[in-house]
Amino acid sequence: MDSKFHAFMFPWFAFGHMIPFLHLANKLAEKGHRVTFLLPKKAQKQVEHHNLFPDSIVFHPLTVPHVNGLPPGAETTSDISISEDNLLSEALDLTRGQVEAAVRALRPDLIFFDFAHWIPELAKEHMIKSVSYMIVSATVIARLHDPGAPVEVPPPGYPSSKVLFRGNDAHALVIRSIFYERLYHQLATGFKSCDVIALRTCNEIEGKFCDFISRQYQKKVLLTGPMLPEPDTSKPLEEHWSHFLSGFPPGSVVFCALGSQIVLEKDQFQELCLGMELTGLPFLVAVKPPRGSSTIQESLPEGFEERVKGRGVVSGGWVQQPLILSHPSVGCFVNHCGPGAIWECLMTDCQMVLIPFLSDQVLFTRLLTEEFEVSVEVFREKTGWFSKESLRDAIKSVMDKESDLGKLVRSNHAKLKEILVSPGLFAGYVDNFVEGLTDLISVQKHD
Template identity: 70%
Template sequence: MGSKFHAFMFPWFAFGHMTPYLHLANKLAEKGHRVTFLIPKKAQKQLEHHNLFPESIFFHPLTIPPVDGLPAGTETASDIPISLANLLYVAMDLTREQVETAVRALRPDLILFDFAYWVPEMAKEHNVKSMMYNVVSATAIAHTLAPGGELGITPPGYPSSTVVYREQDAHSLLSLSIFYKKLYQRLNTGLMNCDVISIRTCGEVEGKFCDYIERQFKRKVLLTGPMLPEPEKSKPLDDQWSHWLSRFRSESVVFCALGSEVILEKDQFQELCLGMELTNLPFLVAVKPPKGAKTIQEALPEGFEERVKNRGVIWGEWVQQPLLLAHPSVGCFVNHCGFGSMWESLLSDCQIVLLPYLNDQVLNTRLMTEDFEVSVEVQREETGWFSKESLSVAITSVMDKDSKIGNLVRKNHAKLKEILVSPGLLTGYIDKFIESLQNLVKDTKP
C-alpha cells in the first residue's frame, strides 16, 4: 500500500452532499488516511453518527457569515427553500478565509470540493491538489455542464438520445432557471480548473457519460462507486416502523420519500396524499410539511386520516430510508430520483416509481426508465405537476403481479442489481480510487 495522505473535504452545505462525502471519508480512514471535514457548526451534530473513524476523521466547524436576505441562523440547504440557495452560495463563498486559514495551518495533500468553485485557485497557491468530487450523476454533468451544454439543450456529441429533457419538463426547468444558471457557472468553473474530476458512480450504470465528461474536460475522471453506508453498521429500524410494517403482507407497502430539499405546494402535497389513497395499497409517505404549513396534519385533505387510518401514514420527519427499503413488507419505492435515492432504489428489491422534481432528477429518471427500463415515471400534467390518478396508475402498474410493465421492470431491475452487488465490484472501485489519490498527491509531498 502507498503512503498515507491527508485530505480536506469541503462539500456543499446540504445533507445530500455532506453525507456521501462522509461515507467516502470513512473509506479513506479505513485505509489509514486522515480526513479533515469542513462543515457548518450545526451540521456536525447531525453527521457525527456517520463518522466511523473519529480518530482519523476530524470535523472542522465553519462559522457561516450572515448574508442579506438569508434567514438568521441558516447553515444548510435544509434550513431554507431552494429559491434562497443562491444566498447560501454567497455565505459559502464568505467562508473562504476560514478555509484558507485551515489549509495554511493543517497543510493537507488534497482538497475534495463540489460547489466552492474557488478551491482549485486557492489550492494551487498552497501546493495542494484539488479534486472536484461530484455526488450528482455523471448523466446530469454530461448533459448540462459539458462545454457546449446548456440548460435543457442537448450538447454536441452527448452519448444518449433517450436520457434528455422533453417538452413536458419545461415547467420545472423554467421555474428554477436562474438558480441553475448560477449553479452551472460555479460547477463549470470548478470542473475546468480542478486537477482531477471524480464522481460517485460506476461504469456499469453511467460509463458512457463518464467517458464523455473525460473527453470534454480533458481531465481524468475517477469513480468511487455509489458510496452508500454499510447496512450492517446502521442502527436497526425504529420499533415504530417495524411494528407498523409487520401488519402487512410481504412486498405490499408503498414507501414514498422525496428527499430533504423538496417542499411541495399545498395542492401538490394533497394530490400526492390522494394519489396514495387511490392505490388501495398500504403506504408510508415521508415528506416535509408543504409551504405555508407548520405540520403535516394541518395540510392533509379533508377526511383523509379517517379514510386511510388502518393502512396509510404521512410522516413529516426524517426516516431510516435504506432500512425501510430493506423491510420485507415494502414492495414499491416512490421517489424523486435524487442521486442517493437512485442508488438506494437500484440496490433494493422494490419496484421503482419516479417523480422527479429538479433538473438533474429528470435526467436520472430517464436513465432509469428509458435506458435501463428498471422503473416507471409518473406522467405529468401541463402544469408540470401530476394528478392523483396518474400517480395511482404508475404505482398500480408496477405493483400488479400480472402487469406486463411491472414484470419487465422487475426483471430488468433484478438483472442490474445482480451486477451491482457482485462480489468485489464496489470494493474494487474504492480501492482503485484510493490508489489514484495516492499517485495524485505524490508530487505534493516534500
C-alpha cells in the same frame, strides 16, 4: 514516501451533499488516511453520528457569513427555501478566507469540493491537489456546460436523445433560475480547473457518460462506486414501523420519501396523499410538512386518516429509509430520484416510481426509465404538477405483476441488481479510487 495522505473535504452546505462526502471520508479513514471536514458550525451536531472514525476524521467548523436576504442564522439549505439557494451560495464563497487559513495551518495533501469553484485556484497557490467530487449522476454532469461557452456535441453512441428535457417539462424550467445559471458556471469552472474529477457512480450504469466527461474536460475521472453507508446493525427498524409493515404481505407496501430538501405545496401534498389512497394498497409516506404548515396532520385531506386507517400512514419525521426499503413487506419506492435513494433502491427488490423535482433529478430519471427501463416516471400535467390519478397509475403499473410494464421493470431491475451485488464490486471501486488519489499526490511530491 508515506502513502497515507491528509484530505480536506468542503461540500456544498446541504445535508444531501455533506453526508455523502462523509461516507467517502469514512472509506478513506478505513484505509488509514486522515480527513479534515469543513462544514457550518450548527451542521456538525447533525452529521457527526455518520462519522465512524472520529480519531481520523476531524470536523473543522466554519462561520457562515451573513448575506443580505438570507434568513438570520441560516447555514444550510435546510434553513432556507430553494429560491434562496443563490444567497447561500454567496455565503459559501465568502468563507474562502477561513478555508485558506485552515489550508495554511494544516497543510493537507488534497482538497475535495463540489460547488466552491475557487478551490482549485486556492489549492494551486498552496501546492496541493484539488478533486471535484460530484455526488449527482454522471448523466447530469455530462450535460453541464458553462452557459457562456459553446456546447460540445456528444459523440456517436452517447444516448442524448433519451435523457434531454421534454418540451412540456414545466418543472424543468428550474434550471433557468439564478441559482442554476450560477451553479452551472461554477461547476464548469471547477471541472476545468481541478486536478481530477471524482464521481459517485460506477461503469456498470454510467460508464459511457464518465468516458464522455473525461474527454470533454480532458481530465482523469475517478469513480468511487455508489458509496452507500455501511448498514447500522446496532439500530434495528423502529418498533412502530416494524409492527406496521409486518402486518402486510411480502412486497405489498408502497413507501414514499422525497428527500430532505423537497417541500411540497399544500395542494400537491394532498394530491400525493390521495394518489396513495387511490392505489388501494398499504402505504407509508415520509415527507416534510407542506409549505406553510407546521405539521403533517393539519394538511391532510379531509376524512383521509379515517379512510386509510390501518393501511396507510403519513409521517413528517425522519425515518430509517434503508431499513424500510429492505423490509420484506415493501414492494415499491416512490421517490424524487436523488442519487442516494436510487442506489439504495437498486440494491433491493423494491420497484421504483419516480417524481423528479429538480433538473438533475429529471435527467437521471430519464436514464433509469428510458435507457435502463428499471423504473416508471409519474406523468405530469402541463403545469408541472402531477395528479392523484397519474401517481396511482404509475404505482399500479409496477405493482401489477401481470402487466407488460410491470414484468419488464421487474426483470430489468433484477438483472441490474445482480450485477451491482456481485462480490467485491464496490470494494474494488474504493481500492482503485484511493490508488488514483495516491498516484495524484505522489506526482505532486515529485514535481
